[in-house]
Amino acid sequence: MTDQTTQSPGTSTSSGGVIARFIRETELDTRLLGMLGALAIIWIGFHLYGQIVNGFGAFLTPRNLWNLSVQTASIGIMATGMVLVIITRHIDLSVGSMLGFCAIIMGVVQVNILPQFLGLGHPMIWVIAVIVGILCGSFIGAFHGALIAYGKIPAFIVTLGGLLVWRGAAFLVARGETISPVDPTFALMGGGPYGAIGATGSWIVGLLGCAAVLGLIVMGRRKRKIFHIAQRPIWAESFLALVGCGAVIGAVLLVNAYPWPRGIVRRYAEAEGITVPEGGLFISHGFAIPVLILVGVAIFMTILMSRTRFGRYVYAIGGNPEAAELAGINTRWMTVKIFALMGALTGLSAVVASARLGSATNALGTLDELYVIAAAVIGGTSLAGGVGTIYGAILGALVMQSLQTGMVLIGFDAAIQQVVVGSVLVLAVYLDILYRRKSK
Template identity: 75%
Template sequence: MSDTPAVPHPASDPGLSPVQKFLRATEIDTRLLGMLGAMLLIWIGFHLYGAAVNGFGAFLTPRNLWNLSVQTASVGIMACGMVLVIITRHIDLSVGSVLGFTAMIMGIVQVWWLPGILGLGHPLIVVITCIVGLVLGTAIGAFHGWLVAYRGIPAFIVTLGGLLVWRGMAFLVASGVTISPVDTTFALLGGGPRGTIGETGSWIVCALVCIAILWMLSAGRKARKSHGFPLRPVWAEVFLAVLGCGLAIGATLVVNAYPWPVGIVKQYAAEKGIEIPEGGLFISHGFAIPLLILAVVGLAMTILMGRTRFGRYVYAIGGNPDAAELSGINTRWMTVKIFALMGFLTGLSAIVASARTTSATNSLGQLDELYVIAAAVIGGTSLAGGVGTIYGAIIGAFVMQSLKSGMVLIGFDAAIQDIVVGIVLVIAVYVDILYRKRAK
């Protein structure tokens, strides 16, 4: 079969500039390109500022980038759910408080209750705790959705009330006491030297990602050919393959370049009976479990939004709720399911956040709702509804965490951090308004 497309590709238009031809040939989302460019500028800016002030740059180092990925995971997971909520023209201001309440309940279950029943360190403690967190988060989200859909209360009011109620409940259930330490196996879900997959596991993941990239490009080309759609130029396909695999390999090299701390290496060597050589023992962290959880969530949510009826219904409701209802979509039941999914992801985020801090505190997740909303909006999710992507929200979460991490590294106090985050959020919404005006 000929590789010549039945329809000329838009990049073949002779009136386009070289940059326009490149963007059309590769079909790279310009907003995605802009977000990645902004994130790269943030990274370079903080690194150079640190180098100028302190004599060395601490941002673009394996240690900081690894920590950045772990710190982003919790907000990134919730941002994936917030995309759906905002697309359907709602908002959820309660996610930070729900995270705190859910983490507190999980702390009580695994520290106060289950050890007395199953015994300290029993493997079922982690399983039961995670199930409790996910079910509780889903139930709270579904309850919020029911109030919005079937009782007609605006989502802003329902979730604003939830922000106050669940934060108060988090304090009451444990009388404000910090519950720690959590189960040692549960703590692995939050990262740390032992909460990783190591050097070999990271290269295996990298290989699987590269295979998936090549398969998707090949399958996409075959699908276009079978339907008579225009094909990307071969050089554009090769460029995308090299770019995707290059980024995966680069990320793997970075996480594998970050070694375990010396004290933990000595402890590990003593446990395994390993003799430490004179020059020391280098053990790579590799990809952290929280980052892998975020990657799995991002992939699953992308498939859900792009390949299923549920995802099409979400975009239809966001585009025109009245038309969606007239076309036969049960918009009220969909609202309940969307908020339940948001609650499920909040419960998952609570697992990651409490495992990372190895404790459950009343303040856990405080102000996370603002960072989650900001991540979704920065990632291109329109507050007017109908527009948004999962990968955009994840990149938005990395942008937000990069700002926070960078300001901490260079010594900005909390007040300045809040000011910067607020300004960035307003600018992101303004950019979205300008983008939608140009798209009309």
């Protein structure tokens, strides 16, 4: 005889009552809610601090939030790859130096080499430079992975050596010089007024995003029906659709509320023969190209991790490497591929970082390895392996960049910023330990 207990939806239960039921029915990730809550506290806290001390809040403005999204792109791209590395119980301390080396290589290619053969301003210069940067990162990452997998050298040692080697190699290639200016089309991938898609393009992206949110919810219901999995209630699906579409539309309104600077508008109007009205000409930035690159990487990596055999192998290796190998997974070759992917994403991040700077310098990417690892860990990737999400890493990158930006706005010096970042990293690891203890 089976003993079943029926409770009304409004009554409080031992699992936490209405709130617990809401989270259970919507299937929201509690870690995701925690990160969003922390992000809201950081944003509101810095904004109110500015109002109290300076008389005005500069954080929650379209200008600052637009710049924050651009600044997050480079770290966020690398953080999506670091998730895979940490899930498989490894670490990569070399990503900052690899970024600087790839940027120098791309700078040399597009400034010193290609113009001699293709001519200055050739449309293929930026394409070749991007391909070279990504391939350079892939080869370095694969080399690291081979040393770890087949040479049996710990990842910590290999990538610590890479941190020193590639920073020194970047200095030798460029002879310590700053390489500039980069190709004008290449520079658009760093953002800025011309490196954005404008109001119309942003609305198109926003509508596509809303369609994707609704499509995912409908496809999810169909899959649950096919595999006889309990459906979420209609109200929960409606809530998720409303929140998802609302977030997308809100992002579009935000980026379209940030106009071009007046000087750039004036020069643009003169070049295009446009008469500027007396009240000025309002031209929206829209989504920056680096942000769209980050979104594209996030979609690709999420599909890779959740819909492919490669992703399942990554989680299997992180959960139990010995069992994964006994199950027939080539763990050594997987390690090489994971580090090669990390290197490719680092090369892509080097594209964004050097394009935003407008030049390639030896110091580019310094300490980025700290921020990338911190972003992944804050985003819920466990250093014990086997646990991690792509969206969590991107949110972690946004949290890290929000802390940095906020401290700059309120006047904290670099030393205090480093203290805060280091403390947040240690706190994130401690919270991960507590979370794993509670979940056992």
